[in-house]
Amino acid sequence: MLDRAARLRQLSEVDQDLIRLVQDPRFGRWVDQITATGGCAHPIHLSGSTTTRDTATGEILHHYDTRDEPGERLLIRCRNRRATVCAPCSRLHAGDTFHLVRAGLVGGKTIPTDVRERPRLFATLTAPGFGPVHRATADGARCRPRRNAGTCDHGRPLGCPAVHGPADPLVGQPLCPGCYDYTAHVLWHAHAGRLWKAFTDNLYNHLAARLGRTRSGLRRTLRISYAKVAEYQKRAAVRVHAVVRLDGPAGPIDPPPPWATADVLATVVGTAAAAVRLRTPYTPALGEHELRWGTELDVRPLRAFGGREGLADDAVAAYVAKYVTKGAADTSAGLDHRINGPDDIAAAPVSAHVRALMGSCWRLGGVPELEPLHLRAWAHTLGYRGYILTKSRAYSTTYAALRTERADHERDRAQLADDAAMATDAHWRYVGSGHTPGAALIANGIAEDLAINREVARDELRGRGGCQ
């Protein structure tokens, strides 16, 4: 018969780790912590303490110290937005994004419900073409049919008679990488933030011009608010989906003048995007590039309050929320982490096209005149250095406010409470992250249970004829 140590050696690393965890007398408390993080896949470990005193009497109202916790640490969520990195945190982030965008459309979360009566629309702005790429078609049409197509200077066909399904890895890849303008693509990404700024400036200027007013005169009568999300298309070019709303000068609490209708807004979004022209910094080798938005502009009205036409508010909020959780694994968005050099690019698990874009970022990042674009630091996102979701100040609530609201809601469980009438003395430090193999298995199980519970609760609500 084998002794205990020999039997343990026969167990896998995961099994051994599970036994260690379950035998820990504080296993129950550890499960509570994992449950409080929603089963986060890569929790942050903190060590420290918080002491809350009554400011008047100095009496200790609450004391919390991780010395009493399993492993002497507190686990908190990683808050990664990508579903491929952490599914539970990504779900939470998608939920916050949904509420943030929705509040700007229908009110709630400190935004008045009057906003639903404001002129609003949903617009998609796209990058221009940088060279022909293979494309999926909905109706079984050919990719790029060309009679007597001939070949390019690199000897590759100028057309493609194939029919590509949406999952075909060729979709989004250039017909000829030699002809594709990688420099223009990367420089466009690096200026995407300025292109958006120029677009919103044009919105004000074009509205002012329509009314024969100055821009500052216009600003005294209305304000443009927006929330936008960046999405990488299959061709690895960023496109921007935006909710745009017109308010009065004071923001959400204030209606715009009656002439500022949804139709006027739709017209001006079209002319404002088409008029944007920027120039890249001049370099002796590259000269200057002119930057503009692509001609493919989609402007859709949102359903007016009580109306039937146009996109529904909840559908738009859900659409935007879906984009913020997309990760590198299911898109052409590059990598989740910074790149340290050409070796990293060569080893990156991405398509040849995305690798070529990273290579262009690295190469152009070494050009002195382009230094301000920080192309090497942003090679992993293909030169784009914006956030995935951005909004104007007056559009809606913030992620921080939504998190605070959740913390308030969970005050009973939150050990890190603070209050204006109390003095809090807190000392925290980072001591690690992630899970051991056995802990990862348990956390995953807890995350799945929580997801199932949520679905059951939703089904019950539906069954009762509640909201959908």
Ligand SMILES: [Zn+2]
């Ligand atoms: Zn997480």
Ligand SMILES: [Zn+2]
């Ligand atoms: Zn093709």
Ligand SMILES: [Zn+2]
């Ligand atoms: Zn070519």
